[in-house]
Amino acid sequence: MAEQTALADMRADDGGKPDAAVVRDALGVGVAVGLSGFAFGVTSAGSGLTVWQTCALSLLVFTGASQFALVGALAAGGNPFTAAAGAFFLGVRNAFYGLRLSQLLALPRAVRPLAAQWVIDETTAVTLAQPTRRGARIGFTVTGVTLYVLWNLTTLLGALGAKALGDTDAWGLDAAGPAVFLALLAPMLKTATERAVAALAILLGLGLLPVLPAGVPVLAAALAAPAVLYLRGRRGSGARDDVREGDR
DSSP states (O other): OHHHHHHHHHHHHTTOOOHHHHHHHHHHHHHHHHTTHHHHHHHHHHTTOOHHHHHHIIIIIOOHHHHHHHHHHHHTTOOHHHHHHHHHHHHTHHHHHHHHHHHHHOOOTTTHHHHHTTOSHHHHHHHHTOSSHHHHHHHHHHHHHHHHHHHHHHHHHHHHHHHHHOOGGGGTGGGHHHHHHHHHHGGGOOSHHHHHHHHHHHHHHHHHTTTSOTTHHHHHHTTHHHHHHHHHHHHHHHHHHHHHHHHO
16 A cells, blocks of 8 residues: 555656546546536437437437437437538548547557547546646546446436426536537637637627527538637738838
């Protein structure tokens, strides 16, 4: 016991966190977000999907925001292809997460296809918060296992219990997924550019919601990032031109 405590203290001195602290943090995120799978199960069943279709989405797709976007668009009467396209583009962000995590975790090639299933917002947030590779691997694994098991279990319970709840719209459970997503995203918006992208995406999504078919506003909101980066580049180019004119 004394040796384990000393080893944990050494890791902390080297800039790392004790393994127990990483596990505790990862479990906290996994349990808190995993329980919201119940809301997805209820919302999905209320939108007309069967229990098996709902469970298949959680087992195979396993990215909460995309799942909520899909069933939300279907519930609003959106075209299935448009709904699927919106969910797909919303899930593309996980590919960019994977590029960063692959370097940070440096997992064996045989494990990477399995680990890719767990590359989502929550596992990325916990992993990036760790200062050492060991801590990152522990955080990623514990968050991934906890969240995957709980999310799928509560999805099943929610889908089975949807009928008992009656009118699922009256409970407002469809807002649980986006609320969790925003709660995780907000602390990560540290720069003015990131906050500008988030604000413009919200404006586009909400502003176009009444005038475009269900699922399309999500696609339009994705234009926020290139638009902000373009304007930032134009402003930076203009500032450099002013400096050159002043030098003359």
